[in-house]
Amino acid sequence: MTPRITDVWVYLSASPLLGLTLTLLAYQAAYWIYQRAGFNPLLNPVLLAIAMLVTALILTGTSYAVYFEGAQFVHFLLGPATVALAVPLYLQFDKLKKLALPLVCALLAGSVTAIVSAVGIAWLLGASESTLLSLAPKSVTAPIAMGIAEKIGGIPSLTAVLVIMTGVSGAMMAKYVLDALRIADHGVRGFAAGVAAHGIGTARAFQVSEQAGAFAGLGMGMNGLVTAILAPLLLVLWRLI
Amino acid sequence: MLGALTVLLVFQLIGEVLVQFAGLPIPGPVIGLLLLFLCLCVRGGLAVPLRDTANGVLQHLSLLFVPAGVGVMVHFPRISGEWLPILAAVLVSTALSIAVTALVMRVLMHGRDGSDTAADQREGDA
Numbered sequence: 628m629t630p631r632i633t634d635v636w637v638y639l640s641a642s643p644l645l646g647l648t649l650t651l652l653a654y655q656a657a658y659w660i661y662q663r664a665g666f667n668p669l670l671n672p673v674l675l676a677i678a679m680l681v682t683a684l685i686l687t688g689t690s691y692a693v694y695f696e697g698a699q700f701v702h703f704l705l706g707p708a709t710v711a712l713a714v715p716l717y718l719q720f721d722k723l724k725k726l727a728l729p730l731v732c733a734l735l736a737g738s739v740t741a742i743v744s745a746v747g748i749a750w751l752l753g754a755s756e757s758t759l760l761s762l763a764p765k766s767v768t769a770p771i772a773m774g775i776a777e778k779i780g781g782i783p784s785l786t787a788v789l790v791i792m793t794g795v796s797g798a799m800m801a802k803y804v805l806d807a808l809r810i811a812d813h814g815v816r817g818f819a820a821g822v823a824a825h826g827i828g829t830a831r832a833f834q835v836s837e838q839a840g841a842f843a844g845l846g847m848g849m850n851g852l853v854t855a856i857l858a859p860l861l862l863v864l865w866r867l868i
Numbered sequence: 869m870l871g872a873l874t875v876l877l878v879f880q881l882i883g884e885v886l887v888q889f890a891g892l893p894i895p896g897p898v899i900g901l902l903l904l905f906l907c908l909c910v911r912g913g914l915a916v917p918l919r920d921t922a923n924g925v926l927q928h929l930s931l932l933f934v935p936a937g938v939g940v941m942v943h944f945p946r947i948s949g950e951w952l953p954i955l956a957a958v959l960v961s962t963a964l965s966i967a968v969t970a971l972v973m974r975v976l977m978h979g980r981d982g983s984d985t986a987a988d989q990r991e992g993d994a
Contacts, residue, residue, distance in 0.1 A: 737969030
């Protein structure tokens with residue numbers, strides 16, 4: 628790619644500055660809307676920001692690869708942010724310790740439900756095999772999910788998108804599902820959001836309360852480990868049937 | 869702030885190195901999370917700058933998923949071709965998973981109804 632540097636646009640589109648700045652601007656605009664709407668879960672800021680950016684990239688004919696040159700700096704922070712989850716986990720550890728058995732059982736039930744129902748529904752509706760395999764790890768955080776997809780024969784980059792779709796839909800639906808079940812405890816609410824909707828569910832839980840956020844972070848981390856083991860095992864069972 | 873950020877990166881780095889050496893199926897940052905957590909437990913305390921930096925990073929956790937999410941544009945053809953199975957699977961499965969996780973946890977915590985768990989939560993917060 629050797630564009631003739633004759634105008635500002637060509638210059639800018641070749642530098643990481645634009646992708647990075649656009650990401651921050653879009654997210655802050657999205658967050659402003661979300662805040663103005665009283666943190667209504669249906670106006671999820673991740674969804675709004677993605678919609679704005681995809682529209683802008685398509686209108687300007689910019690490829691995802693060029694955009695990601697700049698956006699990778701934001702993407703990179705997922706690593707240290709994951710490590711940072713150790714802090715709320717530590718602060719809530721006394722509460723978590725007492726709940727070890729309910730947490731582990733709920734995790735296993737939620738994790739199996741996520742994998743089996745996603746693959747089962749898509750299979751019933753006639754999805755292709757590579758889509759099915761990419762869907763299996765959809766409830767866990769992107770880096771783990773992509774690793775699982777690769778191992779079981781899915782498409783890692785498609786899995787990343789399905790993971791984001793799951794996270795966004797979980798963050799949007801969690802309040803309504805949990806209210807309908809009349810579950811009030813912030814620990815339970817957060818844990819369910821983290822298990823089913825990984826980091827985006829966790830981000831939403833942190834916006835509700837620190838307790839919900841810490842339980843969500845725990846659910847996300849534990850489900851990452853459990854799904855990495857369960858998804859390949861369930862796949863073997865599926866093939867046997 | 870700078871020191872705390874360095875701590876996070878160092879733990880991530882240790883995690884990545886361990887994963888590479890041991891060939892673990894888990895990403896490096898998750899190992900870094902576990903190691904930092906163990907360190908905090910052993911040390912028995914948390915420095916204020918680390919707490920503030922961690923909270924600062926986690927407050928904007930949702931921002932960090934935006935770049936990967938924009939990748940949806942690369943998969944438009946497949947997603948529009950199989951939109952019904954994909955959308956149904958994602959929406960129904962996510963709602964089911966939230967419900968099952970929450971119900972199992974509530975039953976095992978108390979075997980009672982929601983109002984009691986809320987009361988216990990206030991007790992726990994105090």
